Amino acid sequence: MAHLSSRGVIPVREHLRDQVANALRAALIAGELRPGAVYSAPILAAELGVSATPVREAMLDLAKEGLVEAVRNKGFRITEITERDLDEYTEIRALIEVPTIGRATAVATPEQLEALRPLALEIVETARGHDLIGYLEADRRFHLGLLALAGNGHLVEVVSDLRKRSRLYGLNWLDETGRLVASAQEHIELLDLMLARDSEGAQECISRHLGHVRSLWADGAEGAATTPNGLQLGTA
Template structure:
């Protein structure tokens, strides 16, 4: 995996954000395990940096609900149960499906087409087993697409839901080549939207979110 075993080597003012990004990736991939407690000094040793920016980054993740402080020990990775995942998916469906239809009917063609390189990068990253690239491109695509609707609070809400409903065991899914079909749905969605097929786009995003939910249910350590 290797999200933690690297020296970030970033300027101090950016280090906190870089560490937080790497920790999110480690959480999503399953490198940091739900229910386990991790200390800032221990993680800092993995990164090859001081403990302060790691502690600051973990506090950022705590505010997002991804970890919780454990007195005199560090931070415990929060556990998300099946009920939580079902509720997060239901909220996303309620928000994203009608918004995708609205964007399909009103967005400028050039704004949609501008997202094609990102959709292609998702597929390329999935095929190359580049989980960091996959996660970055997937987030960029979904949030940039929703941003075309002009509602910044909606984008913020979906971004928060994505963090809280992280994909456990992403590495295991990658090893079984189950990420590529989900990745290809981004291009399918974009093509439908460019064709002006609002109903088809709504069905596609519904299927995609359902597909993602089924991935969440897969054990990551088989």
């Protein structure tokens, strides 16, 4: 049986909890932590080469993000997302983000928009470099940064929560098939449309992007389900 230790033992440092959380996110994205399965902190800790305490702390952080849920006296269950859940999350995001991008296009300064270009480029670079954790972080910061330009902080928080709940289990499969880069490049297209003050074009682009991401997730989930997984963890 393969183990999480194949990722390398995590050294004891000041931010061990964050390092463990990132390692678990990576395992979840890669499909090494299976939706619906329950994992105990001691088992995960042994495979990561750390004590159970930072694993429990990291799992509590992931629970706040909706990625796992605590199971009394057993550990943590990886939450499952249904097709209907994803459809509904995507619909809500479109209802919020499409008009908000239109408003941001009208009010944001060129300087504010250009400040986000490094993130758009980072999204593409991380996709090409197969850095899925880096990709998701750059993608999160870019999208929330654009929405923040419309001036509604509570709206940004709502979208942030929806993004956490609709994370991409099939992301590794999309990366392996080379389809992630095309999706990543849509961020640069969106930014250029906003800089050109093309509100209608920007709204069409973000609507297409959200639909594209949803269809890619469906394809990725199907591919991940039919592709042999090189790492299977023991459950609690």
